[in-house]
Amino acid sequence: MKxxxxxxxxxxxxxxxxAEDKPLVLASQGSFFVGGESKTITSPGRGPGAPSTQGEITxxxxxxxxxxxxxxxxxxxVVMVHGCCLSSKTWETTPDGRMGWxxxxxxxGRSVYLADQVSRARSGFDPATFNAVRAGAKPPSELPPILxxxxxxxxxxxxxxxxxxxxxxxxxxxxDAADELYKQMIPDLNTTLPSPNPTWKNMxxxxxxxxxxxxxxxxxxxxxxxxxxxxxPSGIKAxxxxxxxxxxxTPAQITTLAKIPTLMVFGDHLSDVPNSIWGNAFESxxxxxxxxxxxxxxxxMMHLPAMGLKGNSHMLMQDKNNLQxxxxxxxxxxxHVETQKSARRR
Amino acid sequence: MKxxxxxxxxxxxxxxxxAEDKPLVLASQGSFFVGGESKTITSPGRGPGAPSTQGEITxxxxxxxxxxxxxxxxxxxVVMVHGCCLSSKTWETTPDGRMGWxxxxxxxGRSVYLADQVSRARSGFDPATFNAVRAGAKPPSELPPILxxxxxxxxxxxxxxxxxxxxxxxxxxxxDAADELYKQMIPDLNTTLPSPNPTWKNMxxxxxxxxxxxxxxxxxxxxxxxxxxxxxPSGIKAxxxxxxxxxxxTPAQITTLAKIPTLMVFGDHLSDVPNSIWGNAFESxxxxxxxxxxxxxxxxMMHLPAMGLKGNSHMLMQDKNNLQxxxxxxxxxxxHVETQKSARRR
Numbered sequence: 166m167k168x169x170x171x172x173x174x175x176x177x178x179x180x181x182x183x184a185e186d187k188p189l190v191l192a193s194q195g196s197f198f199v200g201g202e203s204k205t206i207t208s209p210g211r212g213p214g215a216p217s218t219q220g221e222i223t224x225x226x227x228x229x230x231x232x233x234x235x236x237x238x239x240x241x242x243v244v245m246v247h248g249c250c251l252s253s254k255t256w257e258t259t260p261d262g263r264m265g266w267x268x269x270x271x272x273x274g275r276s277v278y279l280a281d282q283v284s285r286a287r288s289g290f291d292p293a294t295f296n297a298v299r300a301g302a303k304p305p306s307e308l309p310p311i312l313x314x315x316x317x318x319x320x321x322x323x324x325x326x327x328x329x330x331x332x333x334x335x336x337x338x339x340x341d342a343a344d345e346l347y348k349q350m351i352p353d354l355n356t357t358l359p360s361p362n363p364t365w366k367n368m369x370x371x372x373x374x375x376x377x378x379x380x381x382x383x384x385x386x387x388x389x390x391x392x393x394x395x396x397x398p399s400g401i402k403a404x405x406x407x408x409x410x411x412x413x414x415t416p417a418q419i420t421t422l423a424k425i426p427t428l429m430v431f432g433d434h435l436s437d438v439p440n441s442i443w444g445n446a447f448e449s450x451x452x453x454x455x456x457x458x459x460x461x462x463x464x465x466m467m468h469l470p471a472m473g474l475k476g477n478s479h480m481l482m483q484d485k486n487n488l489q490x491x492x493x494x495x496x497x498x499x500x501h502v503e504t505q506k507s508a509r510r511r
Numbered sequence: 512m513k514x515x516x517x518x519x520x521x522x523x524x525x526x527x528x529x530a531e532d533k534p535l536v537l538a539s540q541g542s543f544f545v546g547g548e549s550k551t552i553t554s555p556g557r558g559p560g561a562p563s564t565q566g567e568i569t570x571x572x573x574x575x576x577x578x579x580x581x582x583x584x585x586x587x588x589v590v591m592v593h594g595c596c597l598s599s600k601t602w603e604t605t606p607d608g609r610m611g612w613x614x615x616x617x618x619x620g621r622s623v624y625l626a627d628q629v630s631r632a633r634s635g636f637d638p639a640t641f642n643a644v645r646a647g648a649k650p651p652s653e654l655p656p657i658l659x660x661x662x663x664x665x666x667x668x669x670x671x672x673x674x675x676x677x678x679x680x681x682x683x684x685x686x687d688a689a690d691e692l693y694k695q696m697i698p699d700l701n702t703t704l705p706s707p708n709p710t711w712k713n714m715x716x717x718x719x720x721x722x723x724x725x726x727x728x729x730x731x732x733x734x735x736x737x738x739x740x741x742x743x744p745s746g747i748k749a750x751x752x753x754x755x756x757x758x759x760x761t762p763a764q765i766t767t768l769a770k771i772p773t774l775m776v777f778g779d780h781l782s783d784v785p786n787s788i789w790g791n792a793f794e795s796x797x798x799x800x801x802x803x804x805x806x807x808x809x810x811x812m813m814h815l816p817a818m819g820l821k822g823n824s825h826m827l828m829q830d831k832n833n834l835q836x837x838x839x840x841x842x843x844x845x846x847h848v849e850t851q852k853s854a855r856r857r
Contacts, residue, residue: 195604198694220661226694258541289697292657299654308645311638315566348544348572351635
């Protein structure tokens, strides 16, 4: 009942500010997988005494859900990949019931592809080690740690406020609906993955399959667009990286990435929480932007408070001003990617 | 590339048979959670040496994704819940790229709600036992078995043919695209759930929240609509159960269920595969239908081959004639649920 009250309220609000309550028209929608390979396993029986069976399962596939508006060919498709302990729910209806980026980008005329990371949500994961330990074939110490971030961790890492349940005065995350965000937080099994992370290869393959795409990553997946480009840049029209540490790269890697327009997005209060992860991340990505520019590339650091947008959290795609930030990104794509279809920019 | 060729081919085919390639118009869409409660855990650190932290996580929530067509108030919303080792992908684009039931029911004017079962996909699961065994706090024997059905198991249980990779001559499942189905098959963690299964309570709560809904279950979740009704029947307008065993029930339980229109759906070749699960399931559900009828209820067994539809598999919502079966179900809803809005039927 609370949800529905929220939806009504928000619907009225959205109607007063723009056209989000108009019917949504789709040319097509659907879902499919990218990648995946067969693996032979011994599958335990279900329930006590049930016999185990041997056979093949498919692992490392990436589930992708898409929506295409009419006349989508006018724009480059956008691929969105979620962060740690989350799924593609990240981009959908916000915890307080407002429109997510997935639908908003479609309403802005772009095909949107939401990918569940390999080993998460509808992409599934490889259960072999868990079952091998259960069967006594491997020691418990070989169990991969399953990361399930607590409410307390989320509050701190997502920068909702200086201490648990105490928001920043200008906090943009809808903290009254934090319980709804906590429901989105699910076990993270990335420690079960081989190296390199199959999601990177799958993102690169998806961009090729789409004959060109903008890749957006966030947090854990923030640098995945660049990692995908280092595997195969041929389908990638732009990389958009939201709030993550940028790793040290070789000059050859920088040269590859400098061929792709790149946008980094960071919110507010980076150094106002009791850990240094975001302040350090910001510095590492400023350095990356400088390196790409020095190599002749088109890279931009979009630091929201420097642009007058105050109080944005790590979950900025769910913040109260999430559509305003989406507009900035759409505009960046239009200027840095799409105007290059007919002429080199500047 | 193969996928896109398939989509083109199918699109042409769909266009020739009906209006599935017309734009889809939605009044609204989104996602939310039903249920969920807090649990205090010790979460392992990420990577060697990282400290563990204590705090709360949310468990037993059910992720729901919905689409609402214009004028949806004319019809009762439909809730679809997938089976074992699968996610809501079950109802979306078929393995060979055709339209799934999710979109088809929307095009038939109904609001559609897809729920990922608790402990699966975007609903997440409770990782506590796995991490406790890893930490040495519990023995490996307490690890829940993770069911990940193999390709070979799927071929047999889903009745694609008499032996692996050999289809029945009249098989309706698109077996050439079986590899795409195998990618949908993900680890099933239902053995981690408390009893009763929280999905049942969440389905009942969702029906109440929607002010009335038709619940559809399949296979593992085939009897979940009835289990939900036994917890709280107040929001449930009809139960549709696709291919599962029907349990023995008490007279009081039958009396409760007899107040809800009930449809059972079974496909073909029930006794033509090397196990007796489906023949037995069919008999148990015929008995259930008879019990409901004897208690004055409206129950029907829709055995597809008896209606002239031959060769349907266990995954009949993905079979080549999936939309024909959807039409039968839509028609059943219209006759057994919706005509009762203004007058008692018969």
